[in-house]
Amino acid sequence: DGKGVPIDGAPGLLVANLNPEEAAREYRESVIGPYKGKLPESVIANMEEQLSGSCTVEIAAFDQFSNFITDKTTENEYDYIIFDTAPTGHTLRMLQLPSAWSNFISESTHGASCLGQLAGLDAKKSIYKEAVLNLADKEKTTLILVSRAAQTPLLEADRSSLELSDLGINNQLLIINGVLSEASDALSKIVMDKQQNAIKNIPQGLKRFKIYTLPLRSYNIMGLDKIRTFFTSDHFISNGAGEKSVDLQPLSALVDDIYTTGKKVIFTMGKGGVGKTTIAATIALSLANKGVKVHLTSTDPANHLEYVIAGSTNITLSKIDEKQELLNYQNEVLTKARETMCEEDIAYIEEDLRSPCTQEIAVFRAFAEIVDKAEDKVVIIDTAPTGHTLLLLDSTQSYHREVQRTKGETPISIQRLLPRLRDEKQTEVVIVTLPEATPVFEASRLRDDLSRAGINNKWWVVNQCLSMTGTTNPMLVARAEAEKQWLEQVRSISAGNFVAIPWLQDASVSNISKIGVVL
Incomplete structure (x- = not known):
C-alpha cells in the first residue's frame, strides 16, 4: 500500500513495498476507461498497448516515488529515504513536455491513436516538478549508480549517468558490486583479471564521480544478518559444488x-x-x-x-x-x-x-x-x-x-x-x-x-x-x-x-x- 512497515530487529527502519506494475494497471484504466464504448475496439486496443510498455511502468513508479520525496511530513519524519530504483532520463524528459500531459486522440505517425504518456496526471504536475527539483538538489539527493565489474553493465551505467547529467542531476556516485578479491585457481584468476580490466577501462564519463567497490560474497544478501555481515566478513558453505551438476543438457x-x-x-x-x-x-x-x-x-x-x-x-x-x-x-x-x-x-x-x-x-x-x-x-x-x-x-x-x-x-x-x-x-x-x-x-x-x-x-x-x-x-x-x-x-x-x-x-x-x- 506504499506505507512503511517497521522491521523487527532494526529500530528506526521502515520498508515500503511499491508495486509499479499494479499502479500502471490502475493508471492505464483511469486514462482509457472514459473512451470505452465511445471509440472503436481497435482504437481502444491500440491505446491500451501504448500504455502497457516499460515507459508507463516507469511513470507509475515515478508517481509513487514523487509522493515520498515531496511530502513535507515524510521529510520531517525520516533522516534518510532510500529507493532501490530511480527514474530514467527518458521519463524525466517526458515530464517537461506539454503534449505528454494531454488527452489527445489523433492519427499518429508511428502508432494509431496518440495518447500522452502522462494523460490523466495533470493534477500532479506541480508535485512532479518539485520532485525533479529535489532530485537535482545536491544538498538533498545522492544518486547511486550500481554496476558489476564488467564492460556491458559499466557502459549502461555510463549511458544512464550522462542522460541524468544532461537534466542537471550531477550528484552521482558509482558502486561496483561483486568484485572478487582473491584468486586461488586458474578460473578465479581469469575472473579476477577480467574484472580488474573492466575497472581499469571504466568509461570516461564515470571517472568524474567517487567510485566505490564492494566485494563478491558467497551468499545471497537476504535478511538482516546477511546484510550486517556483508560489510565485515564472509564465510563459505559448500558441499562440493565444484563438481559438474547432474542432469543438465548441453x-x-x-x-x-x-x-x-x-x-x-x-x-x-x-x-x-x-x-x-x-x-x-x-x-x-x-x-x-x-x-x-x-x-x-x-x-x-x-x-x-x-x-x-x-x-x-x-x-x-x-x-x-x-x-x-x-x-x-x-x-x-x-x-x-x-x-x-x-x-x-x-x-x-x-x-x-x-x-x-x-x-x-x-x-x-x-x-x-x-x-x-x-x-x-x-x-x-x-x-x-x-x-x-x-x-x-x-x-x-x-x-x-x-x-x-x-x-x-x-x-x-x-x-x-x-x-x-x-x-x-x-x-x-x-x-x-x-x-x-x-x-x-x-x-x-x-x-x-x-x-x-x-x-x-x-x-x-x-x-x-x-x-x-x-x-x-x-x-x-x-x-x-x-x-x-x-x-x-x-x-x-x-x-x-x-x-x-x-x-x-x-x-x-x-x-x-x-x-x-x-x-
Missing part, C-alpha cells in the same frame, strides 16, 4: 530440436550481457555443420561475427546497425509528423521516439525485411522484440486496417512476419539468462510478456554456470552452490526444456568454433 540438445522440428526463424532473447550474440552464433554454426543453410543477423556493432562464417559454406551474415535504423525510423516518423502537427506535439513525438520500444520497432522492421528475403534459409538473430512491441505493431496494423488508411501503414514485411512469429512450428524464441536471482526474474518477465503476445517459448539457455567448471576456489565453489536453486527454477519454468553452458575462459564470438566443440 546446447546440442537445443540445436538438435531446432534441426528436427525444421524451425525457420530463431531469436535469442535476454537482458544485456547474458551472451545473446554468442549463443545465436553458436546455434548458427552448429546448424550449418549439419548442412542447414543459415542466415545469421546481428545487432552487435563489432565485426566479431566474421569469425563465425570463416570456413563455413552454409552461413551468410548481415548486420543491423541499430543506431542507423533508429535514425532512419525517427526521420521517417518526424517528416510525416511535421506535415500536420504543431511544435509542442512534435516535441512529444521526438521524445517518444527515444523510448526503448521505438528502438525495438526500428530494429524489428530491418529484421522483417531480412526474413522476407531469406525464405529458403533458417534465419537467426541475436535480439528479439518484447511482447509489448509485437502487440503494439499488431494493434497498429488492426487500426489501420479498420480505418482503411494506407499512409504510414505497417510495412508489408512486418505484416507477413507477425503471423509467422505466432506459429510455433516456424519460430523459436530462445531465452538466455544467468543462474542468478535477478537475471532469472527478468527473463521470466520477458517470457510472460511473450505469452501475452501469443509467442511461444520452449527453450532456455542458462549461461556462465560456475557449477559446471570444477573450480576449487572457495568463493566460486560457494557461488556455484548458490546457482543450483536458479537452475532448478529455470527447470520448473521451462518444463525441463533448458540447456546449461559452463563459465568459459573465452566466450567471445571470435571463439565460437571452439565453443561449439566444447558444448
